[in-house]
Amino acid sequence: MSKAHGEFLASARRAAGLSQAEVAKRTGVAQSTYSGxxxxxxxxxxxxxxxxxxxxxxxxxxxxxxxxSESTDDPSELIGLHLIQKVATAIRDGRLGARQARIMLDILEELAPTAADA
Known part of the structure; x- marks a missing residue:
């Protein structure tokens, strides 16, 4: 695995508000393994x-x-994609009302990079 991917895991863990020990336990490995x-x-x-x-x-x-490869190790991009998936699922499952769904979609559109930013 690349150092960049390891850094992505660390960023994602911190964004989730978890310690290495918590992620290791949930993953079923020793903390030293996850740290590695x-x-x-x-x-x-x-x-x-x-x-x-x-x-x-x-x-x-x-x-x-x-x-x-064309895939990214950019934590913000992958977390953004994950948020979009979560919002889409919540909308599909009816857990967000129309107003909440529109607000979430507006926020995600503001956060999404545009072609001009690339």
Missing amino acids: WEAGADMQAIHLRPLAMALGLSLEAVTPHAEG
Whole structure:
């Protein structure tokens, strides 16, 4: 795994308000193992799904990608994509009223990078 991906995991963990010990426990590994992942150590694929669930992210977000691939290790982008997924699910499931859904969508549109920003 790359150091950048380890940094992404650390950022995602902090954004979720979790300690390394909490993520390790939820993932079913020792804290030293999880700490190693944040430092860039390789992880076994069997830990990806529990890690995604522990951090509240998609499986795609926590899956390391080959250097130079089109996927991103930018925490803000991946967390933003995760938020969009969560809002879409809440709207679909009827857990957000029309007004709340519009407010959330407006916020997400403001946060989303535009083509001019790229």
